[in-house]
Amino acid sequence: MxxxxxxxxxxxxxxxxxxxxxPHNYFCKKAVSALEALAFLEMESFDIIxxxxxxxxxxxxxxxxxxxxxxxxPIIMLTAREQQEDIIKGLKLGADDYITKPFHEEELLAxxxxxxxxxxxxxxxxxxGLLWDEDRFEFxxxxxxxxLTPKEFLMxxxxxKNPNKVFSREQLIQLIWGFDSETEGRTIDSHxxxxxxxxxxxGFPVDDHFITVWGIGYKWINGIE
Numbered sequence: 728m729x730x731x732x733x734x735x736x737x738x739x740x741x742x743x744x745x746x747x748x749x750p751h752n753y754f755c756k757k758a759v760s761a762l763e764a765l766a767f768l769e770m771e772s773f774d775i776i777x778x779x780x781x782x783x784x785x786x787x788x789x790x791x792x793x794x795x796x797x798x799x800x801p802i803i804m805l806t807a808r809e810q811q812e813d814i815i816k817g818l819k820l821g822a823d824d825y826i827t828k829p830f831h832e833e834e835l836l837a838x839x840x841x842x843x844x845x846x847x848x849x850x851x852x853x854x855x856g857l858l859w860d861e862d863r864f865e866f867x868x869x870x871x872x873x874x875l876t877p878k879e880f881l882m883x884x885x886x887x888k889n890p891n892k893v894f895s896r897e898q899l900i901q902l903i904w905g906f907d908s909e910t911e912g913r914t915i916d917s918h919x920x921x922x923x924x925x926x927x928x929x930g931f932p933v934d935d936h937f938i939t940v941w942g943i944g945y946k947w948i949n950g951i952e
Contacts, residue, residue, distance in 0.1 A: 728752050728753065728754050728855070728949060729752065729753050729754070729774040729775065729843065730753075730754050730756065730771070730772070730773045730774050730775075730855070730856070731748060731753050731754065731755045731756070731773065731774065731775050731776070731777060731839075732755075732756050732758060732764060732767060732768070732773040732775075732776045732777070733745060733755050733756065733757050733758065733776075733777050734758045734760075734761065734764045734776065734777065734778045734779055734782075734787070734790065735758075735759070735777075735779035735782070735805070736759055736760060736779065736781075736782045736783060737779075738757075738759060740779070740828075741757040741759065742757075744777060744835075745757065747832045747835065747836070748836075751836055753839075756771070756773070760782060760783075760784060760785070761782055761784065761785035761786070761787070761789065761790040761793075762784065762785065764776075764778075764790060765790070765793065765794075768794065768797075768798065770869060771856060771869050772800075772853065772856050772858060772869055772870065773800055774800070774801070774843060774853055775800065775801045775802075775803065775839060775842065775843060776794070776800055776801070776802045776803070777803050777805055777835075777839075778790060778791060778802055778803065778804050778805060778822070779804075779805050779806060780804055780805070780806035780813070780817070781806060781807070787804060787806070787817075788816060788817060788820055791804070791817065791820045791821050791822050792820045792821065794821070795820065795821035801823045801824075801842045801843065802821065802822045802823055802824075803822070803823065803824045803825065803826060803838060803839065803842065804817045804822045804824070804825045804826070805826055805827075805828060805830075806825075806827060806828065807827065807828045823842055824838050824842055826838060850862055852884070852887045852888060854887055854890075854936075854949055855931075855936070855949065856868050856869045856931065857887075857926075857931060859880075859883055859884055859887050861884060864880065866880060866883060868926065868929045868930065868931045869929075869930075871929040871930075873925050873926055873928075873929055874925065875922065875925065878903055878904075878918060879918055879921060879922050879925075881902075881903050882899060882902075882903055882915075882918055882919075882922070883922060885899070885902050885903075886937070886945070886946070886947035887947055889947075890946075890947055890948060890949045891946060891947075891948055891949075892946060893940050893943055893944055893945070893946045894944050894945055894946065895943055895944040896912035896915045896916070896944050896945075897912070898944065899915050899944065899945070900912070900914075900915060915944075915945075919937070919939075919945060922937070923937055935948075936948055936949070
């Protein structure tokens with residue numbers, strides 16, 4: 728499920744967009760001002776932001792500029808304006824796409840899907856606030872670092888890339904240590920305990936996601952079954 732931050736000073740518009748997106752596996756957080764949006768971004772990570780331009784106090788352009796100081800989260804600007812200069816201004820400030828109101832639900836979904844596919848390389852995985860970044864060797868929850876050993880990091884990568892797939896202890900040993908390893912199954916159990924505790928310490932509900940399949944092995948689920 729993808730997390731979306733909706734930013735618009737009109738509650739009716741927030742509710743309408745959330746209604747559009749919910750059946751398509753999007754979880755929506757609603758902010759009625761730029762300041763509320765910034766507060767949410769300090770506490771949580773999001774996969775994409777839908778940002779209205781015309782807001783009091785701080786408009787969408789200013790908010791986009793502020794967000795780009797600390798995050799590269801994909802941003803789609805939403806506005807009733809259609810002037811070419813407004814589109815160019817938003818893109819120059821760091822927006823990734825632009826759609827004018829009123830818009831068709833199908834167009835919004837298509838633009839969001841295309842942007843998320845383009846912005847989400849396979850070596851970066853985001854799940855419910857967790858971020859596993861292979862290139863940077865980083866594992867975080869809402870920007871809180873989770874310090875994993877190289878083997879723990881590799882194990883989490885295999886699990887997150889294959890949600891709901893059950894891995895036996897033997898499969899995990901082969902994936903992490905190689906086919907010729909003499910590592911025993913209890914080593915995997917020890918790694919699992921350590922990883923669960925590290926994730927638990929940053930406040931993520933790991934026991935709802937990192938599941939033991941008794942007699943077989945382990946799996947990761949993105950939602951509670």
